[in-house]
Amino acid sequence: MIDRRPGRTRDFRAQARDTPVVTSGTTPSGACHGAASPGHPMTTVTTPPPSPAPPPVAAGRLSIPLPTGPQAPSHARRATAGFLHRSWPSLTQERCDDFLLIVSELVTNAVRHARGPSTLTLTTASGALDIAVTDRSRALPAPRTPDLRDGTGGMGLHIAEDLGGRVFTEALSGGKCVHAAFAVA
Template sequence: MEPEAGGPMTVGPPSGRQRRRLALAGVPGLVAKGRDFTRRALRDWGWAETETSEDTLLVVSELLTNASLHAHGCRELVLTADATSLRIEVHDGMTTLPVPSRAPQRGVPGSRGLFIVERLSDCWGTHTYEAGKAVWAEIAASRLA
């Protein structure tokens, strides 16, 4: 786990903008590794042990699981934090955009991932690039403090 700029990691609320990246292509147990990576970042930034930090871990789990199940795997998890928000991005190798279900149906498994992401984050979306896409979610820093 290294900051993007290559300098030392800081501990405490993000001053300026901080980015952490975790490569996950071909990594077994990537959901658990992504959650652990996120948990450490939240702790370092002073955003651990709150209800919203637990929600954040669930958002990470859902985004990683969706990439694994529907986009042939996850390439990278990127966390970007500043004084206003935490942005979670999961990169995969497909340009096909996810289509959220209207609302999950009782008793029918699946189709809840993006519904959960939408409910727990302040906003979410996607962006494509040549080799794939990123599905992202943002959570206000004020909710994490």
């Protein structure tokens, strides 16, 4: 049941764990692009953190060089989807989509901030997944306040952490490697 009356909030967390949390209210001014205009009703649906997925069938690794430019994230998502399908057939579609989102976010960061070749490496072992993107920039990423007004980013590292990942950066002699590691067993 959703209470759609403006100014009303319904919290369904006390019900089943997988039931979405639904809030209704009015759109604040300065809301993100695509939202209702200020003062108009809006509904936000969030779901609880995903349940642990069964472990992958076997340990595996995929490392691919990525094209430079805007086609890199889609190339990385396609390669990741194929890898996860082969090495982890019991993975739910929802969790697979979570991992594809993280891949897209990390690769987009490399394209936007490193401006050069990058490599995607996926590793599954013992119920864990490591998503790693290596680039040639030595500038370390830092979480920042998301820019919801102009859509200029700031959400990728937060999204990875919100989905259960441990985000860390490994300094390399020729750049860096940003990891999002998930213990999923």
